[in-house]
Amino acid sequence: MSLLFVFLGLLLLVIGGEFLVRSSVALSFKLRLSKMVIGLTIVSFATSAPELLVSIEAALNGFSDISLGNVIGSNIANIGLVLGVTAFIAPLSIDRDFYKFNWPVMMLLSIALYFLLKSGNELDRLEGAVLLILLGTYLFLLIKRARNQKKSKPVDDGIDDGLSQTSSFKIIIWLLLGGLGLWGGSELLVAGAVDMATALGVTERVIAVSMIAIGTSVPELAASVIAALKKEKAISMGNLIGSNIFNIASVLGITSILQPIAVKSQEVLTNDIFWMLGFAAILVPLAFLPKKFEIGRYKGLFIVIAYAAFISFAFME
Template identity: 60%
Template sequence: MSIFYLIIGLVLLVIGGEFLVRSSVGLSLKLNLSRMIIGLTVVSFATSAPELIVSIQSAMDGLSGLALGNVIGSNIANIALVLGATALIAPMMIEKDFFKFNWPWMMLFSVVLYGMLHLGNNLERWEGVALVGLIILFLVLLIRRARKNPEAVDLEEVQDESKWWKIVLFLVLGGIALWQGSELLVNGAVQIASDLGVSEDIIGLTMVAIGTSVPELAASIIAAVKQEKAISLGNLIGSNIFNIGSVLGITAVIEPFTIDTNSMEILNNNLFWMIGVSFSILPLAYIARKFEITRFKGALYVLSYAIFTYLAFNTL
């Protein structure tokens, strides 16, 4: 029955994430936002909704390890698995401006999270407020930059997606699916962990993280196939920023995290993985074809994720 709950929960999260992405993009088109802003903000926040719902549900159930593992594992999966798989389908060019703003912010959030967790093996309410404040600052600076370099949005292909009734309908359906899916996913994951004798942290870092990263994978692959590279890469980087700033920030404000020593040891090792794969975009951008994530580089990312998963279970 736990496998059934897990599968149904994942399906509902995928459906809910898809509905929320459609609703969010439709709303952004109503507001005439650029594609890069759509990718970095609206789509990123929408595809991070499963992580947010699952983390809040886990924290309120007293499963802090699962909640934190979900976010850390999702950030690793977004770069190593999702970016890698997307590059295998369609190699992506990286704009030089990416390393002046987007990448530094992702690294800043990653390092800040590492520092906070090592202050006392927890995330207190004030730290959650600080993370939310940091994400607000990021959005303000991002919008200011966008105003200096406006980009027109072509509404012809997506005019049908920006009808108000569809925006509201997708928003409601997406919210319900995410809520129900998160409960089933958490219950199923906890039961599987108990049956296999695996800690909730490992399940959060792997199975749950992959499940909540499915919307990012779907959104990025679809964007890459449609040659919307700005949305694809922007979605992944923005999602990692939102996962830490808004997902962990909001969750900590609602229900502060307390991590036991054993869980902290497991999460600590994987924090280095998260920071490492995030940093790797910089050197890879200058190897072989400059400022391009080629299929070969994508294969390296996917291989690294396979190694990460193996090592995660090998710690048992």
């Protein structure tokens, strides 16, 4: 039954997340926001909604290890699984913004998260507010940089123009379906994950950094693999890095403001977060050695093997 709960929970999160993204983009068009702003902010936040709902639900029910494991595991999966598998199928090109702006911000937030958690074995409301302020600063600079780049060259924003014609009634229905799907999915997923951890004799943290994290990364993985197989633009490094930034700053920021997140398993600080930092840090040497500005098949395979090792070690503890 716990496996069924996990499956149904992930399914509802995927469906709810899709409806939320579509309704958010359509509503943004109604509010006359530019496609660039929609892509950099609205879509990024909406795609982090499944992680946010799962983390809030877990924290409010006293399972803070799931809140932390969900975010840390998702950040590892975004690089180790999504980026690795996609690069193995089709090489990924890297733009200069990766190492000049997005990657340093991701590393700064990742390191800051480690020290915030280590300082008091808890992420409290004040620290959550600091994360949200840092996110606001990042978005301000991101939009400013994007506007400057747009003046010099066209930008592929990837936003569906057809959503600009969506009726207000349909937007409301999509929002309701998205909200219900995310709420129901988070309830089922957390309940199923706790039961599964008990049945398997492992901690909630292990289930969170593995199964839940992989589950919430499945939509990105599926879309990236399909695009890579079609020889289309699969994903950009910026999209994945941006997702990791949102996971730390918005998901943990908002969750800790609603309910402070305690570190119950020390493995979060002695193991998991170092894997997250390692996967983030290795991107720079991979981006430049031996071939610059490209992550190809062999590099992708290396990342996937490293991710498989992380999952294996998590279950062996």
